[in-house]
Amino acid sequence: MRIEREHTAAIVIDYQEKLMPAMDRKEALTENSSILLAGLRTLGIPMVLTQQYTKGLGSTVKELTRAAGTEEFVEKIRFSAFEDVIRSCPQIQEKKYIILCGVEAHICVLQTLIDLKEAGYVPVLVTDCVSSRRRADCETAFIRAQQEGAILTTYEALLFELLEKAGTDESKKIQRLVK
Template sequence: MTPQPCPLPSRDRTGLVVIDVQEKLVPFLDRKEHFLATIEFLVRTVRLLELPVLVTEQYPKGLGPTEAVVREWLTDSPRVEKITFSACGEPAFEEALGRLGIVEPILCGIEAHICVLQTALDLLGSGRVVYLASDAVASRHAHDREAGVETARRAGAVVTTAETVAFGLFERAGSEEFKAMQKLVRQKDEALARTLPLR
């Protein structure tokens, strides 16, 4: 019987993969402000713990670089350019995962039903445990995002949220790093509140 993946990632095996959060794609996303606030929180939390982060960019000559609000926190993270929808189709991606020691990746990015999904499926197919931060993935249309997340879940990905990942990685309160993460949670919540319609 195949062992079930742990519902929470462990620091010594995981890292963040930021998929195609690019300047010419972001403006067309459904709930883009919510997505950007959440993905910024996730990136900053992972960096706080000094865990590896790997960035992909789909045809950056046409779709532009990584969005500035995210790129600000990724200045020293390796980037892999690709033209395949699955990042696994680019040999440099697999090489980077190995070099960074990312055995059980946490996926975030766009689009949930295309590049994120195909990357998740290929990673699962290679025998890896894959965590999908469902509130840190986006598509142009809500139904596409929902379908992408559900397809990944059915294929075996551990579908979770940015906060679940963050608190799972910390495990306990009290450290200075945890206090810094709590501040990031508050900043995220304030940003999300600004995206809500006035009642």
């Protein structure tokens, strides 16, 4: 099944100031996720950032708001972002494929994925753009995501799949991002 750009949106989950320092491989997570979000922005993919209990966990880290081109977010207190995002973001409701990235893989990301799948969406988990505090939790979340029927991919594979062809201004921008 090909992930089609016009039928795709993204939910960017909880890359927050107090969570990110505790994440496994946080430097790679930040770098990969920044490339993903900048690429999605280049391709015109609608994105929604979420924050879990902002008062306690802080705002989305600046590297990622800069890459996404927005500081706007949906506040949530549930672990799953599904209900809050779907209710408040009509640009997400009408899409088929929902790209997921963020933290923590085994909690908020996974619960959002399960709810999306149950509601009839096709969740697309970008494995090199999610993390947890413990690597084993993240690896187990990938297994569960596959069991739930999600598509697992990497940021580079996804960006080129959405891009579809070379020789365009967009393709040049994407190629510069991933180098």
